[in-house]
Amino acid sequence: MNGNTVSTEVLIAGGGSVGLMLAVLLRHHGIEPLVVEEKPELSPHPRATGIGSRSVEILREVGLDHAVNDAAVDLRAGKIRGRTLAEADFTENAQWKTTTAAALTYTPARIRGTCAQNRLDRILVTKAGHVQFGVALDSFEQDSDGVTATLSDGRVARARYLVAADGVRSRIRQILDIGLTGPGAIGHETTSVLFDADLRPRTPFAMCNIEHPDATGLLVTVDGVREWVFLTRLDTEPTPELIRTAVGDPSIEVQIRGVLRFRGRGHVADRLSVGRVFLVGDAAHAIPPLGAFGLNTGIADAHNLAWKLAHVLRGEAEPELVETYHAERHPVALMTMEQAHLRFNDPSLHWGKDMAEARKAAGAINAPVVHMGYRYGGAELPSTEDLTLDLDGSPGSRLPHMxxxxxxxxxxxxxxxxxxxxxxxxxxxxxxxxxxxxxxxxxxxxxxxxxxxxxxxxxxxxxxxxxxxxxxxxxxx
CATH class of the missing domain: 3.40.30 (Glutaredoxin)
Structure with missing residues (x-):
């Protein structure tokens, strides 16, 4: 091949968390992929903060669980509320840590709190191999032997397989003309304000509902000391004064580092694979932002696909093996999207205490079951509330932990x-x-x-x- 052509077994378009996780997993299985990411660098914005136990198990498999635990924020309270942060009641969820980590008997995974997505990305990129930032995939064609992609820097990449990890507006999905199923855009546009401020000693906590009429929103921890996100509905540019009002301290020094505006979406691609092209993460599904399901579902996509691609590429399985990716992950994505949508409409189904009967009436599944209790193959779950009953060694379920x-x-x-x-x-x-x-x-x-x-x-x-x-x-x- 000439100097303008690169060759790889797997080309991953998108260097966000899921694309990087897929690269890490492929390398773990002995396959060296090429990752191209349109943005010039890793995103500094947290985007998501909840890494579920199943994702920690996957990180444990590749030897990154300790690094992620070190990057997580050790919390003494989970979700709290107050007119301002200064007026919040930290005793409201004082037992959050013990009930969500130490008491888990069904998993070896342990993480001491929340780890923001940008902090996770910094860890993943160190083990992802060949990642090229500032390079987008412009177009591609596939044939019986592989995929030929044109990159934005003028090169042509030849790969055995192409994986779309290029986000909710996936260009690859659009080129393939894959339809979407789901409610689409939901709720109102949200402004996410990334800022620096020393909020000690009012820490640590996972998130705080701010109820001040001039600064209503959700304050979310990133590093537990200086880095935070404030989520609010806002028609104007956010100012440091807005943050000071939410915190309840007019004298605190605030530096706004970035602003993102987004609107929740709920949809799943009608196909997660076409020929030699596969969709993972947000390219495959947009999960409404309540329940911490989106990122974790994408990581599970990568985990399912990586070993199958590796087996085929190493000649240990027939190509039909990778065709099971859609059959297994598509029903999980639909279920997860629907569960997140239920919670978006009624957050008490997720955050409320003693809500088993309310969830049953609404058709909602307990969060740990959504994260880890699903089964490949379509078998009915023994329980939609008790994950330990679902992890019973049956075919299609995650192996029981002992x-x-x-x-x-x-x-x-x-x-x-x-x-x-x-x-x-x-x-x-x-x-x-x-x-x-x-x-x-x-x-x-x-x-x-x-x-x-x-x-x-x-x-x-x-x-x-x-x-x-x-x-x-x-x-x-």
């Missing part, structure tokens, strides 16, 4: 490869077998992404099985 050693989880045993977990020491197969004492879930075949592919000890409806053939032949004795 501690099997000092800081070692059954999820760690998977090691990003096919394996078998069992309590039966007589099980033999040509892939790794992990014998776990007191394992109550029978003998299960586990995929590289930690989802149960098959159960060898229970009768299961074939319609509930993921349409992915498991490798190896399993025998006993």
């Amino acid at each position: 501690w099997v050693g000092d800081g070692v989880s059954t999820l760690d045993l998977v090691g990003s490869r096919w394996c078998v977990l069992t309590a039966d020491p007589s099980v033999r197969t040509d892939i790794p077998v992990h014998v776990v004492d007191d394992w109550p879930y029978g003998t299960v075949l586990v995929r590289p992404d930690g989802f149960v592919s098959r159960s060898y000890s229970q009768h299961t409806d074939p319609r509930c099985q993921p349409r992915i053939p498991g490798p190896g032949r399993l025998t006993r004795g």
Whole structure:
């Protein structure tokens, strides 16, 4: 190829959190992608702050969970409210940390608070390999062997596969003429004000509803010390005085660093793949901004797609394997979008206490189940409230977590490869077998992404099985 042509196995268009996460995961599986990002640098704006337990599990898999935990803000209160921050009641959610982290028995994931998306991106980019900023994908064509893309710097990129991680207005999705399903734009336009101010000692907290009539909005922590976001409805340019009013301190020094205006959206692309092109993250789905579902759903997209692409590219699976990406992730995206929309219309379904009956009446699912309880293959969930009942070792569900050693989880045993977990020491197969004492879930075949592919000890409806053939032949004795 000439100097104006670059070659890569996977071209990722978009260097936001999901595009970077996909690059990290592909490299974890031995595939070196090329990431091109239209913006000249990482976004300084937080955008989202809630990293769910399933995302932390994925970060743990690639060895980045400790770095993200270090970048997270240790909180003593979660969501609080007040006329101003100075008047907020910090005891309102004083137990938020213990009830959302330390008490989790279904996951090895631990994160001490919130980690803003811009802080996450700084970590991901260090492990994402070849990332080129200031370069956009202008056009592309695909054939039976790959994709040829024209880049904004005049080069031509040839790739085996193309992944669109180029955001909610995805140019790649538009070129493919993929339709959208969902309510579309919802709510009012919101102004997001990124600012610096020393708010100690009124910290830390995750977010604070400000009820002052001249500065109504939501104050969100970024680093817990100096970096913050104020979300408000505003027809004019934000000023430091607006922030001082919200904080309740007319003397505080405020520096506004950036302003974004956005409106919530709810839609899912009708197809998440066309030929050799795949959609992930906001290019695949826009999730209404309540519940911290959007970023986490995108990270799960990347996790599902990465191992499948790697298996095909390494010659360990037929190309049909990657076609299961749409079949598995599309129903999850629709469910998640619908759940976020329900919460957008009635936030008490998410933030309220003892809301199980109200959620049932509204058709809402408890947040941990939305994040992690879904199943590939369409099987009905045992519970829409209790995640521990959903993680029962059934095909299509995430492998149950058990501690099997000092800081070692059954999820760690998977090691990003096919394996078998069992309590039966007589099980033999040509892939790794992990014998776990007191394992109550029978003998299960586990995929590289930690989802149960098959159960060898229970009768299961074939319609509930993921349409992915498991490798190896399993025998006993």
